[in-house]
Amino acid sequence: MISKSNTKxxxxxxxxKATSVCxxxxxxxxxxxxxxxxxxxxxLNCCSFTAYSYVTEMDLMLSNGSILTVSxxxxxxxxxxxxxxLGSFGIILNVTFQCETAxxxxxxxxxxxxxxxxxxxxxxxxxxxxxxxxxxPYTDSVVVSHATRTELPxxxxxxxxxxxxxxxxYGVGYHLLELCYYLSTYLPHVVPYINRFFYMTHSAFxxxxxxxxxxxxxxxxxKQYVNEWAIPLEKTGVVLWQLREWVETIPDLYVHFPVxxxxxxxxxxxxxxxxxxxxxxxxxxMYRPYGKDVPYQEYFxxxxxxxxxxxxxxxxxxxxxKRCLCVMKST
Numbered sequence: 001m002i003s004k005s006n007t008k009x010x011x012x013x014x015x016x017k018a019t020s021v022c023x024x025x026x027x028x029x030x031x032x033x034x035x036x037x038x039x040x041x042x043x044l045n046c047c048s049f050t051a052y053s054y055v056t057e058m059d060l061m062l063s064n065g066s067i068l069t070v071s072x073x074x075x076x077x078x079x080x081x082x083x084x085x086l087g088s089f090g091i092i093l094n095v096t097f098q099c100e101t102a103x104x105x106x107x108x109x110x111x112x113x114x115x116x117x118x119x120x121x122x123x124x125x126x127x128x129x130x131x132x133x134x135x136x137p138y139t140d141s142v143v144v145s146h147a148t149r150t151e152l153p154x155x156x157x158x159x160x161x162x163x164x165x166x167x168x169x170y171g172v173g174y175h176l177l178e179l180c181y182y183l184s185t186y187l188p189h190v191v192p193y194i195n196r197f198f199y200m201t202h203s204a205f206x207x208x209x210x211x212x213x214x215x216x217x218x219x220x221x222x223k224q225y226v227n228e229w230a231i232p233l234e235k236t237g238v239v240l241w242q243l244r245e246w247v248e249t250i251p252d253l254y255v256h257f258p259v260x261x262x263x264x265x266x267x268x269x270x271x272x273x274x275x276x277x278x279x280x281x282x283x284x285x286m287y288r289p290y291g292k293d294v295p296y297q298e299y300f301x302x303x304x305x306x307x308x309x310x311x312x313x314x315x316x317x318x319x320x321x322k323r324c325l326c327v328m329k330s331t
Contacts, residue, residue: 057096058082060089067093084271086316105130105215106150111203114142114244118237125263130216134258135240136199137247138192143202143258147215155209169219172201178222181256182289191254198257223291227300228283228315229307230273233263236280239310243282246302255299256287273313281315282307 057071060082068090070079082089108128117124117133124131128146135142157165180194208215231239240261247255260283264274273279284303286296304312 054098055083055095056098057094058092059094061091061093063090071096080268081270083269084316086271103212104150104152104154104209105147105212106152107208107210107215108146108206109143109202110205111141111143111199114140114240117142117144118240121236132260132262134202134260135244136195136202136257137244137255137259138195139199141199141203142261143199150209152209154211155207173198174219174221178287178289181287181294182292184254185289185292185294188252188254191256195257221287223288225286225288225294225296225300226283226318227285227303228281228318229304229312230279230281230315231307231310231312233278233280235310236261236282239280239282239306242306243303246306247299250298250302253295253298256285259284271316273315275313283315283318 057069058079060068060070062068070082072079112133114135124133124144124146128148130147131145133142133144177194177198181191184191184194240259243259260281262281262283264279264281266277266279267274269275273281284300286294286299288294306312
């Protein structure tokens with residue numbers, strides 16, 4: 001399913017299975033897909049495929065005004081470079097995706113000890129179509145998310161349940177959290193207690209069936225600094241233990257939750273963080289409650305140092321301090 005939307009309208013197009021559709025990127029707010037998401041490989045979340053392996057063709061406007069069409073069938077090397085070009089090849093005018101009919105996902109979320117997840121990582125990754133987990137700093141626990149395709153119908157909630165869910169998600173999960181982190185800018189030592197409390201609110205078992213885009217998209221909450229790197233899959237446990245040790249031993253610095261961990265299969269896109277290797281993405285955040293700046297530089301610099309020592313590659317669309325092209329060349 002492909003959704004195109006702007007501030008005035010929303011159109012949903014259902015496509016027959018195993019067909020291709022050409023998206024006119026410049027006509028809709030979907031334009032960032034061309035200017036941002038594709039040139040930077042902005043988001044992946046599955047260890048059986050990568051989202052951009054479904055791009056089959058692109059039209060580029062070059063600096064001299066000419067239009068160039070690249071695809072996997074002709075000029076393969078240029079196509080692989082253009083899929084993650086950081087905008088250097090030109091303006092993306094059209095993208096052809098390999099699509100299929102809309103489908104439902106069964107989402108299961110629950111809390112587990114971090115140690116158990118790391119020790120059984122292969123089981124978790126192979127146990128569903130889409131797997132990720134969130135570590136809550138100052139706890140030894142994570143919330144895991146397993147999403148698997150299903151033919152079952154979407155979960156139907158009562159109006160009372162919908163109202164309760166909305167009030168809980170936004171009253172507690174958004175506004176109360178923002179207020180707590182705002183107060184922590186004056187009392188930073190309360191951050192570990194905030195993280196532990198919100199782990200308890202997130203860790204109960206939950207089950208939901210819905211359309212794939214409703215399951216895979218999630219609320220990113222309020223303003224935040226983010227930094228994300230990609231490491232070889234086999235180094236996931238070592239890096240997380242190193243990050244946990246640094247967070248818990250550094251004095252007078254307190255970090256926010258979550259540390260998001262997700263996975264993708266190797267691809268052949270030249271500047272992709274997952275080029276040539278199965279990959280673990282680790283994302284860290286520091287929120288800016290009510291737009292207030294928080295100290296994040298020391299945390300992010302330490303995070304990048306740990307990631308680089310593990311052969312990490314940067315997520316091109318997020319904040320970073322290092323010279324990333326040099327990093328990519330060395331890894």
